[in-house]
Amino acid sequence: MKKYLLSIIILSLSYFSATAHVEHYQKYDFLDYDLFRNDKKIGQHKYIFDRNNEKLEVKSIVNFKITKLGVDLYKYNAVSSEVYKNNQFHSFTSKTKQNKKDKYVNIKVKGNNSDLIIDGSSYKGNTSNKFIVGTWWNHEIIEAKAQISAISGRIINQNVKFIGKEIIKINGKEYKALHFNFSSSDKNLPEKKKLNTDIWYEENTYLWLKASFNKQGRWEYRLKNFK
16 A cells, blocks of 8 residues: 555656646636635735746735734735746746745746756855745646745755645635645744644646645645636
8 A cells, every 4th residue: 555655656746757847837817816724814915927938027016914802913025026938947036025024036047057046045155956936836846956045045954755646625626636735844943943744735737726724723735716
């Protein structure tokens, strides 16, 4: 039984690897998600796909707030731009405000050797072009040894586990989904910095359907609309 499950995992990951690139998302104009905390809607996250010949720019806008008795306890706003040229990563920029704290990331490709240069509020330096920005919409992230924080530029070494195929229901619609868990490979990280996120992608289209994690409550991204 263990060998059978291992075979499923290897085949699934190999299939993603063989077909993984941003061309899969060329038909989308936008992806729209609702954000929930403890099953209460607190905000939204939208991706807008802007194409110009060989250039693809994926714009992201995130807004949410946590309130109690009419008082805003936590407010979060972020905007970002992720650029690809000829289906290859070119640059990423983001600005985030968490309550009164500002964070940022600027990432670009370094010359001809294609390493990445990161200038972020948590990390500055060069890193491998095999790492991917953790914006989740692009399913190539399951193949990366590490993801780069879209908020601060921090490099998060990761383990990816294929949980299995599932039927999930979002807003009354059923999807055939592939369920993955992302966790930090560095077990010495403080608990608040550890990655432990479940992600679901649609089996045939690789559309990002849902994400969930626990951090001072149960958080979920759920697909609301797409075109």
